[in-house]
Amino acid sequence: MSTTSRTGQRLKRHTRLRKKVAGTPSRPRLQIFRSLHHTYAFVVDDTKGHTLVAASTREGSVSEGLGSRTNIAAAQKVGAAIAQRAKAAGIDAVVFDTSGLKYHGRVAALAQAAREAGLEF
Template sequence: MTKKLRGSLERPRLYIFKSNKHIYAQIIDDIKAKTLITISSVTPEIRSNTKYSANCETSKKVGKLIAEYCLDKGINKVLFDRGYNVYHGKIKALADSARESGINF
């Protein structure tokens, strides 16, 4: 799926990676091959406020925080890249939270 999606500076790619313990979200500019923003459940802002790092509530916090960082940098539109993950559960919670916070994809 990643080979088909190409983010640019005007519309970078929101890449989601999920492990058994954590969830990661990155904003990537594929033209410059540069990661613009990285937020995960390991980030101190999220880790200090959560008891468990592998649930939907943590995914919602990651989505909200990455949306805040994007809006601070002037990024309103992104391409959503879920990788090979099914759009369900933690991935859906992160995406819905990011949409509610103001990101369009």
């Protein structure tokens, strides 16, 4: 049995993933973070180390009308919001970073909603 915590294992996977996935000015990185209570999404330019746009369920405009901020519907709203903000900032294509999480459930719902809103990855 592993002595590493689940968070430690996720961070190890994220580090391994980040060796291959990097955001450039022409194609920044769409990173997600899923906590117990909220879902966050950031578009990051790794060459400068700047967050270009962000969206989360902590914002009133995104979490409005949601019963729970931790379900798939909330992740879909975050995905649509991040895509809309990225398009407004002139970003059409991104590289997707799952942060060491499985492409499943809330992560997949956020990605699918962002694709449907016009973000290419």
